[in-house]
Amino acid sequence: MKRLLISLSMLAAGQAALAQPWRFTKIVDTDTPVPSGFETYTGFSTVSIENGRVAFIGSDSAFRYGVYDSIGQLTRVIADRNTNLPDSNEKFSQDIFFHLPGNDVGGGTLSFFGAGTTRGGLYGHDGTSLRTLVDNTFKLPNSGEDFAVNTPRHDVSGTDVVFGAEGMATHQPGIYRRRGDTFEVIADKTMSPPGHAETFSNFVDWRLDGDATCFTAATSNGHAGIFRSQGGQLTKIMDSNDVDPDGHRLAFPQYVRPAGANTVFNAYTDNNIEGIYIKTGSGIDKLVDETMAPPDGSSATYGGIGTLDYQNNTLIFQAGNDVIYTNYGGTMQRLIGPGDTLDGKRVIAAVFDEHGFDGTTAAFWVIFAGDSSFHYDRAIYTVTIPAPGAAGLVLSGAILALGRRRRR
Known part of the structure; x- marks a missing residue:
């Protein structure tokens, strides 16, 4: 015994x-030379990852911005002020990368929001060359107007991309999907939520879900929900009449993350508490809310819900206390945050972006103690999240x- x-x-x-x-791997830092020049990086934003390919917006000491990727030990320029837009003599404007950063990696395509002198929209890199996913040289499928891609928010998988746009002339917003070479309307202001007469007035978020597309939207009278579009038909996933396990109405759904047969989303309740929930075939369960105590004791409560992603039955999110957490293995755990140490340096800020998890690896960027405008000390790291059950x-x-x- x-x-x-x-x-x-x-x-x-x-x-x-x-x-x-956790096994952390440094991808680039502010001692890494920018591949397109003689400067080193000074900052990073919008870090995304898929199958070891890390994409990010980077800046240098001359305040030049660009889109870069890193695979193994190789870091490349995808687009900067010296890069031509596809099939054009125009150069990308670095100001767009600073003011409206947005990139994703999915299905082998690195996509990003960019613009030149007369063109602007979403562009993709397949690992070899650039191509246009959608910009103002394409026509809306329902009106024939030129697309005006008015937000960097999008989701890509290979040749498919879902995005928000409006007509160049009418400025009527909608959600659209490019499927191969065909554009289709997912939702616009002429459509209504299932079972309601009023039409959509506001679109919040959108994600690919295989052949379907999921999105969050609301009407002018305050009815909001998360919906699925497939084969031209809209169905409700959840809406503001649904309640959480505590009996509070999920009044303001926000961001949607398809999860196989389930759907993960965050929402504010009717008593103004934000939480992350999962909709399954049996109902709605709460994964976490901002009033709960974090497992590391770093603060009394999470203090808010920031960026989140959900892949491979695992949640990663940034809380209001600036720490990044995961529910790997069914238990909420601290991943990285202020006060932690990486490579012998103290972290004072960690940032997780919406496409920063591919189901096995998370990517994020950090600021170290001592960082200043005279000496930048920042880096991008990845961390392996073992498969649930490992x-x-x-x-x-x-x-x-x-x-x-x-x-x-």
């Missing part, structure tokens, strides 16, 4: 160690091994 107790205590210690199996498999193996040893 004594030997068993010792073995179990060792096993418990192993379980505690497995609670935070820790359990290790522990199960240990238990089986223990059982075999005891039977000898």
Whole structure:
């Protein structure tokens, strides 16, 4: 029995160690030379990742901005002020990368919001060359007007992209999807939520969901919801009449993250508490809300819900206390935040962006103590998030091994 107790205590210690199996890898920092010049990076924003390809907006000490990617040890310029727009002699404006940053990596395509002198919209890089995903040289499918892509928010997967845009002349907003070479309307102000007569007036967020598209929208009378468009038909995922497990109405849904047969989203309740929820076939469950106490004791409550992503049954989000958390393995854990140390340096800020998790690896950027306009000290890191159940498999193996040893 004594030997068993010792073995179990060792096993418990192993379980505690497995609670935070984080492996951080530095991608670039402010000592890394910018590939298009002789300067080093001074800052980063909108970091996204897919299958080891990290995309980001970077700036240098001459205040030049560009879109870059990093694969392994290779960092490349995707677009900067010296890059031509596809099929054009115009150059990209670096001001757009600063004022309206937005990029994603999905299905092998790195997409970003950019503009030149007369053109502007979303552009993609397939790993070899640039192409136009949508800009004002394309026509709206429902009116024949030129597209005006009015927000950098988008979601890409290969040759498919969903985006927000309006007509160049009428300025009527809508959500559109490019599917191969065909454009289709997902939702606009002429459409109504299922079961309601009033039409949409505001569009908040949109994501690809395989052949379907999910989006958050509201009407002028305050009815809001998350909807799925597939085959020209709209269905409700949830709306502001639904309640959370505490009985509060989910009055203001915000961002949507499709999750296989389920849907993850954040919303404000009718008593103004923000939480992250998952809609399953059996109802709506709460994953976390801003009034809960974080597991690391860094603050009394999370203090708010920031950017979030959900892949591979795992949530990653940035809380109002500036810490990035994950519910890996079903338990909320601190990932990185102010006060932590990376490569011997103290982190004073960590930033997670909406396309910063691909299901196995999260990417984020940090500012270290001592950073100033005279000496920038910032970096982009990735961290491996093991597949859910990995820790359990290790522990199960240990238990089986223990059982075999005891039977000898």
